Amino acid sequence: MRIARSPIPVALAAVLLAFGARPAAAAQPWAEGPVGTVGKLMWDAGGGRLGLCSGAVVDAPNGSVVATAAHCVRTAAGPEPPAEVWFVPGYHHGRDTYREDGWLVTGFHTPEGWDVTRETSAILPHDYAFLTLGRRDGRTVQEVHGANRLAFEPVAEGGRVAVLGYPAVEPYDGETLHYCAGETDVLTAGEAEEPNLGGLLLSGCDMTAGSSGGPWLTDYDPATGSGTLVAVMSVGSGQGHVVGRPYPEGARSLFAAASGG
Template identity: 70%
Template sequence: MNLVRLPIAVAAVVAALFVTAPPAVAADPWGQGTVNTVGKIIWEAGDGRLGLCSGAVVDAPNGSVVATAAHCVSARESPSAPGDVYFVPAYDHGRDSYREDGWRVSAFHLPEEWDPNGETGAILPHDYAFLTLEERDGESVQEAVGANALRFEPVRESGEVAVLGYPAADPYDGESLRYCAGETNVLDENEAEPVNLGGLLLDGCDLTAGSSGGPWIQDYDAETESGTVVAVMSVGSGEGQVVGRPYPEAARPLLAAAGAREAEDTETTPAPGSEVPLSER
């Protein structure tokens, strides 16, 4: 793979993912249309606008956890977590019915190091988050659609990775699942500035805003429509390179808090990082 050294200036493009005109279209429609365990995160952003990100269901004791990017929850332009947020698995042209089709988010779980007003170089390595969802009609999202495994660092570098999401900036409309695929490459000191060290690089991919938080999946199984999430979409260069952010070992307690079963785990599981229940917004 022809590797490109990604500067800190590139990493500053967090909330919008891309701010320049995209290159020639490189992200393809997903061949099967949708993936049950991958979906779209939607909320009212005011002035008739919708906030959009992507995410994936990951295995958890409560069956109600979605992995996504921290900047989908809290960014410099909108530091407060949004209210009335829904995750719609296997989303496909469902803008008018996302509340009926989706699972409502009950809490956000972000690492303590994620400060949307902080220096980009300091916060970008922590651009990961978990969402806890409410059950719907007594059923968890995992019971309904299944779940992906989540791999913490270190990420296996060999083999293929598929990057999935719902890009909504030109030339896309955010209404259908798109993807890029390639060999997994973990950035080291010879390939990236310190802010992007440990991130996953994929070349020749023009996924745009709206794909933020989308899963980077290894070992995808078409029968179960799931695989292993090794990172979430974090930033892009605007010139065909995108970077995924893996979950470090330090994120294990964050997943435990997001996935705790209320009756059994809440009293014994610490809630590290920043947990933001909807009732506090």
């Protein structure tokens, strides 16, 4: 089956100026293997193709919320979400069994500002989303796999962050969890053009399409397989720079709609 990867948009390479963050490690396989609180979004994109993105379970009243990027859910070419999307926690070489292994997405929650009829540069600050999942055998994804804490803006400068996801463009195949790591650098005026202001920057990170929507985690604890989600993968320059989009304070109502809180 061919893959239709939901891309990290690269048209905005110019938004990153020469004032970038200190170099981060290039994407490497996650040494601990699959992580239950991080997973892969998959759907039938038609024509024998699979659509792919990444996401992470976040602590929610209903135990059934995944954080991801808005461009994984709605695009100019596909303004409505795919008919059937599955989230596979701890995905690892499961392309043929994603329906059996995954939780069905039952609700798609994107901010009003993510209006895909407008130019990408105008809506990029709103590139975040929440997904509500159904139960499996009466249990929530959080009951089975745990969850990451969700942080809203402001994000502190200088904290150590791990960026996780499933890159699916060469040299990667989307079948195993990869990561980059570095310090959080919140983009301010003089460091980036307006669409990426407030985003988090990592340089020297070669994550490719398929990692879109993957979590940017601080304070990761191997014992629980979870951390604090401070952003989701939003855009890449195609030249080793990636930007994560934090959740603003205004996204609390969107989270409440997704979580039943």
